[in-house]
Amino acid sequence: MAGVSGAGAVVFAGCNIPDEELWVQSPVNLPEDLVTGVDNWYATVCRQCASAEGLLVRVMEGRAKKIQGNPDYPTNAGKHSARCEAQLQELYHPDRIAQPMARDGDGFLPVGPGADPYADSLEWLVNTLDSLKGRASRVALITPPLRGHLGQVVSRFASDYGLRYLTLETLGEGVLRQAVKDVFNADRLPHFDIANAAFVLNFGSDFLSTWVSPVSLARAYGKFRNVEGHERGTFVHVGPRFSMTAANADRWMPVRPGTEGVLALGLAKIIIEHGWADPQAVQAVTGGRGGAALEAFDIDRVVRETGMGDYFGVDEHGVSKAIPKIERLAEDFATHGPALAIGGGETAAQTNGLQNMRAILTLNYLVGSVGQKGGVLLNPDSAVPSVPASAGGASFNQWRAFTDALRSGDIDLVIVRGADPVHSLANLDFGGALARASSVVTFGNFWNETALRSTIVLPEHTSLEEWGDDVPEPGPGHQTLGFQQPVVRPVLNTRSFGDVLIQSAERLGVAQGPSGLTMQELVRSGAEELFRQNRGLIIGATDAEEYLKAALSRGVWSDPNTKGPQAGSAPEFDREIPSPQQDGNGRFFLVPYLSNALGGGEGAHLPWLQAAPDPITTVVWKSWVELNEKTADELELRIGDVVRVEGPSGAIELPVYFHPALPPDVVAIPVGQGHKENGRYARDRGANVMSILGWSTETTTGSSAWAASRVNLVKTGEHVTMSRNEGTTGIIREPHPGEIIGVTTHAQM
Ligand code: SF4
Numbered sequence: 001m002a003g004v005s006g007a008g009a010v011v012f013a014g015c016n017i018p019d020e021e022l023w024v025q026s027p028v029n030l031p032e033d034l035v036t037g038v039d040n041w042y043a044t045v046c047r048q049c050a051s052a053e054g055l056l057v058r059v060m061e062g063r064a065k066k067i068q069g070n071p072d073y074p075t076n077a078g079k080h081s082a083r084c085e086a087q088l089q090e091l092y093h094p095d096r097i098a099q100p101m102a103r104d105g106d107g108f109l110p111v112g113p114g115a116d117p118y119a120d121s122l123e124w125l126v127n128t129l130d131s132l133k134g135r136a137s138r139v140a141l142i143t144p145p146l147r148g149h150l151g152q153v154v155s156r157f158a159s160d161y162g163l164r165y166l167t168l169e170t171l172g173e174g175v176l177r178q179a180v181k182d183v184f185n186a187d188r189l190p191h192f193d194i195a196n197a198a199f200v201l202n203f204g205s206d207f208l209s210t211w212v213s214p215v216s217l218a219r220a221y222g223k224f225r226n227v228e229g230h231e232r233g234t235f236v237h238v239g240p241r242f243s244m245t246a247a248n249a250d251r252w253m254p255v256r257p258g259t260e261g262v263l264a265l266g267l268a269k270i271i272i273e274h275g276w277a278d279p280q281a282v283q284a285v286t287g288g289r290g291g292a293a294l295e296a297f298d299i300d301r302v303v304r305e306t307g308m309g310d311y312f313g314v315d316e317h318g319v320s321k322a323i324p325k326i327e328r329l330a331e332d333f334a335t336h337g338p339a340l341a342i343g344g345g346e347t348a349a350q351t352n353g354l355q356n357m358r359a360i361l362t363l364n365y366l367v368g369s370v371g372q373k374g375g376v377l378l379n380p381d382s383a384v385p386s387v388p389a390s391a392g393g394a395s396f397n398q399w400r401a402f403t404d405a406l407r408s409g410d411i412d413l414v415i416v417r418g419a420d421p422v423h424s425l426a427n428l429d430f431g432g433a434l435a436r437a438s439s440v441v442t443f444g445n446f447w448n449e450t451a452l453r454s455t456i457v458l459p460e461h462t463s464l465e466e467w468g469d470d471v472p473e474p475g476p477g478h479q480t481l482g483f484q485q486p487v488v489r490p491v492l493n494t495r496s497f498g499d500v501l502i503q504s505a506e507r508l509g510v511a512q513g514p515s516g517l518t519m520q521e522l523v524r525s526g527a528e529e530l531f532r533q534n535r536g537l538i539i540g541a542t543d544a545e546e547y548l549k550a551a552l553s554r555g556v557w558s559d560p561n562t563k564g565p566q567a568g569s570a571p572e573f574d575r576e577i578p579s580p581q582q583d584g585n586g587r588f589f590l591v592p593y594l595s596n597a598l599g600g601g602e603g604a605h606l607p608w609l610q611a612a613p614d615p616i617t618t619v620v621w622k623s624w625v626e627l628n629e630k631t632a633d634e635l636e637l638r639i640g641d642v643v644r645v646e647g648p649s650g651a652i653e654l655p656v657y658f659h660p661a662l663p664p665d666v667v668a669i670p671v672g673q674g675h676k677e678n679g680r681y682a683r684d685r686g687a688n689v690m691s692i693l694g695w696s697t698e699t700t701t702g703s704s705a706w707a708a709s710r711v712n713l714v715k716t717g718e719h720v721t722m723s724r725n726e727g728t729t730g731i732i733r734e735p736h737p738g739e740i741i742g743v744t745t746h747a748q749m
Helices: 019-024 087-091 117-131 133-138 148-161 174-184 214-226 260-273 279-286 290-297 299-306 308-312 322-335 353-366 396-407 430-434 497-508 519-533 544-554 629-634
Strands: 039-045 054-060 063-069 101-104 107-110 139-143 164-167 199-203 234-238 251-253 339-343 413-417 439-443 456-458 468-470 479-484 556-559 588-594 625-628 641-647 650-659 666-671 709-719
Touching: 039 468, 039 479, 039 544, 063 087, 117 133, 117 413, 117 456, 117 497, 133 139, 139 148, 148 164, 148 468, 148 497, 148 519, 164 396, 174 353, 199 260, 199 322, 199 353, 214 234, 234 322, 251 322, 260 279, 260 290, 260 299, 260 322, 260 353, 279 290, 279 353, 290 299, 299 308, 299 322, 308 322, 322 339, 339 353, 396 430, 468 519, 479 519, 479 544, 497 519, 519 544, 544 556, 625 629, 629 650, 650 709
Parallel strands: 139 164, 139 413, 199 234, 199 339, 234 251, 413 439, 439 456, 588 666, 625 650
Antiparallel strands: 039 054, 054 063, 101 107, 101 456, 468 479, 479 556, 588 709, 625 666, 641 650, 641 709
């Protein structure tokens, strides 16, 4: 471990240590009745969600006490989220699995009685892998998408051994990735330069809450709104759900799920016909035909298909009120540059999601934003060639094929690390299929639905206890490498998953296996490579050792002088967009969304996150179904009434929460609850919306069209009290000058 003071004479340009924190927490200033000690701040990388941002962890007397964003990390620049802070609870959680556990009938017992149960468990795993070497396709490995050296170790192990490797991303963004490739010819997610934009037009993505890299995007959004000498940016959100991002917009334009591409092309038609677009771009995106290329997207069609005609109604002349709103949006977007069009989430998760996303991203060419400040900037490759800089999830079609293989008895051994596919793929009944595998090995720290179906469960280091590195995705527009280091000694008898794979490869004699270096040595090798390149923000080190100390002290290397490639020429707009197809014939469009605090369920075992109010509903400790107020009236429902939500793959029961800002034909349900098991704080809480989703896929990529299900609501007659802050404290009036306000204690109430 390297403390923040370990950099010696090495200079880190842009260094921004939180001096005030160090001063406030110094022993001199501690109250006398506290145990004194010296605090150290260690820089590392957050692993609580896929954006993997930079952190500083305060450690006193060997214990991690506080986490905050690393000011030197270019993506989050000192900011962090509640999910990130909750890692402390994960580290010291009383329900952490303390030792290897092996199935015993319907339950589990500690592996034993040997002297080293972990070594014995790994011996069993290596022997099992060895016995299956000639039938490697009967072995599968499941992880979340992994970047950094760990991603390299896992991919090489998978390919060299020959097993099936699947990456699991709940409510994944595979369609966005394909659209980025189609429109910008880029393999990595670009840097959407919101901070420097004057106008942001967002379709569907909840970028202020959970989408792609929410802390860095929220930070950029703050600059977009507030920087001095920079006109306050204008933000318009398009989408069927009133998300936290929609709530922050200047204008919210509700549309029916899957019709966002029709609106984007309707906007393009208006922009071209008014001569507001860059003429060269018009040539490219229309194949030289100009506005005629988009003649199918006249404003009447846009109003009709998007549902905006229904949502906005008509004026006294019987003209849709949506028409001037759409025309104004087109003009504002085209004439208030730099303008940026982004999208994802439920917009991409449709059967026609790729066409939607292509139309949206291509708008950026029309207004000259591609490759420009305040627009779309492509990210460069990794500075260290051995460190993968991009990773996405397997498609739904790949998961379906794998589930079929499990059911057919074609898989003998499944190794799962850092994922809970039984919960996330409940609509595929992945749990039922997994029961057909002869052995299941789970690397994880908490019991969950997948671990409970395992043969053996092996606890691993948490991210605060292990080595790693990461190239952030999306990056900040220049090359960056984050360094993850153990900030405390392992609390329990755990191992690093990367090191386990490296050692297993050696034991198995897997051809061209990982280099044999440990994860720590791989991290060091990345720093050595950067030392050789001698550029970027770490300068003045005399040898690789000193360079490594500087890198670990700051937690990051980056080179702002690097740039991504130029995007290719603008693609032609699709001439037509197929209508979205929904699963089921229920009355309501269902929009599932990642929980602001729990993500896809990864944080459900942490009470801090369970108690974090949802930013829109303020509900805690539960899940719910959001419903339009008038629709609720019509169905004679009150907040807290329990309804059965009947979807294409099953039904769940949830209390209703309603507000006026949801379209009357849409319901929305957060993902993240509904665990049968996941520790005492998550067990039997809420319902798992993933279990009722249909199997529709985006037609080109095979990715899950997870926002393309229709559902019905059926009253159950049950009612529950919802734990929420909203509306429970009433309105507190301002006191008159000099007035003394009476206080009632809790005991008196
Ligand atoms: S958004 Fe993700 S990576 Fe960033 S601080 Fe929060 S949990 Fe960590």
